[in-house]
Amino acid sequence: MKIVEVRHPLIQHKLGLMRHAAISTREFRALASEVAALLTYEATKDLETVAEEITGWAGPLQVHRIKGKKITIVPILRAGLGMLPGVLDMIPAAKVSVVGVQRDEDTLQPKTYYEKLSGRMDQRIALIVDPMLATAGTLVATVDMLKAAGCTRIKGLFLVAAPEGLARIEAAHPDIEIYTASIDERLNENGYILPGLGDAGDKIFGTKQLPPNE
Ligand SMILES: O=P(O)(O)OC[C@H]1O[C@H](OP(=O)(O)OP(=O)(O)O)[C@H](O)[C@@H]1O
Numbered sequence: 001m002k003i004v005e006v007r008h009p010l011i012q013h014k015l016g017l018m019r020h021a022a023i024s025t026r027e028f029r030a031l032a033s034e035v036a037a038l039l040t041y042e043a044t045k046d047l048e049t050v051a052e053e054i055t056g057w058a059g060p061l062q063v064h065r066i067k068g069k070k071i072t073i074v075p076i077l078r079a080g081l082g083m084l085p086g087v088l089d090m091i092p093a094a095k096v097s098v099v100g101v102q103r104d105e106d107t108l109q110p111k112t113y114y115e116k117l118s119g120r121m122d123q124r125i126a127l128i129v130d131p132m133l134a135t136a137g138t139l140v141a142t143v144d145m146l147k148a149a150g151c152t153r154i155k156g157l158f159l160v161a162a163p164e165g166l167a168r169i170e171a172a173h174p175d176i177e178i179y180t181a182s183i184d185e186r187l188n189e190n191g192y193i194l195p196g197l198g199d200a201g202d203k204i205f206g207t208k209q210l211p212p213n214e
């Protein structure tokens with residue numbers, strides 16, 4: 001299975017900023033999008049191009065454009081929405097297939113509650129975006145859904161991935177590709193990634209539950 005930990009200095013720097021406990025919603029959201037753009041750059045490195053003749057300012061010349069399969073971005077609700085702007089900055093013409101999968105906080109089992117895919121999924125490259133790949137229950141459910149719709153070329157972009165989740169997705173769907181800014185150490189007893197980022201959805205949307213009177 002192709003697993004790429006993208007250790008570019010810009011990505012490492014931005015991810016380091018995201019790990020600060022006291023980061024604001026505004027900063028976290030901006031950085032999630034910026035890292036997503038850089039991961040997109042890496043994940044699309046192998047797209048095929050085709051030559052075409054155009055008329056340039058100084059006469060005819062050959063340029064290259066992306067060939068064949070069109071891209072659909074697949075943000076997993078809700079935290080995946082935090083990466084969507086950065087991916088769209090890189091691929092403004094992409095279609096977007098929104099998927100809702102929620103991890104049960106007690107059982108850690110994924111529950112699918114929404115699915116609105118682009119047309120002709122069999123002809124598209126799917127770029128799944130979600131900040132966290134933890135147990136991989138959410139990712140396995142999403143890939144199952146995309147394959148059921150006919151999609152055969154699937155890549156996943158994550159800010160942070162846990163070794164346990166990578167092993168699980170490799171066992172279930174070895175044909176997909178994973179791009180992540182970091183492969184972290186492990187999961188804790190609650191299924192959170194260590195050192196990780198904490199609850200990425202809460203940080204992107206500012207929904208952290210505070211104790212009374214705080
Ligand atoms: O690999 P897993 O163990 O399945 O966990 C990862 C999932 O958990 C988080 O979402 P969550 O379900 O908390 O929803 P949210 O986006 O609304 O925060 C995260 O964004 C992933 O989707």
Ligand SMILES: O=c1cc[nH]c(=O)[nH]1
Nearest residue numbers: 134192193198199200
């Ligand atoms: O560490 C984790 C695991 C799942 N979801 C998160 O937001 N963070």
Ligand SMILES: [Mg+2]
Nearest residue numbers: 199200201202
């Ligand atoms: Mg969450």
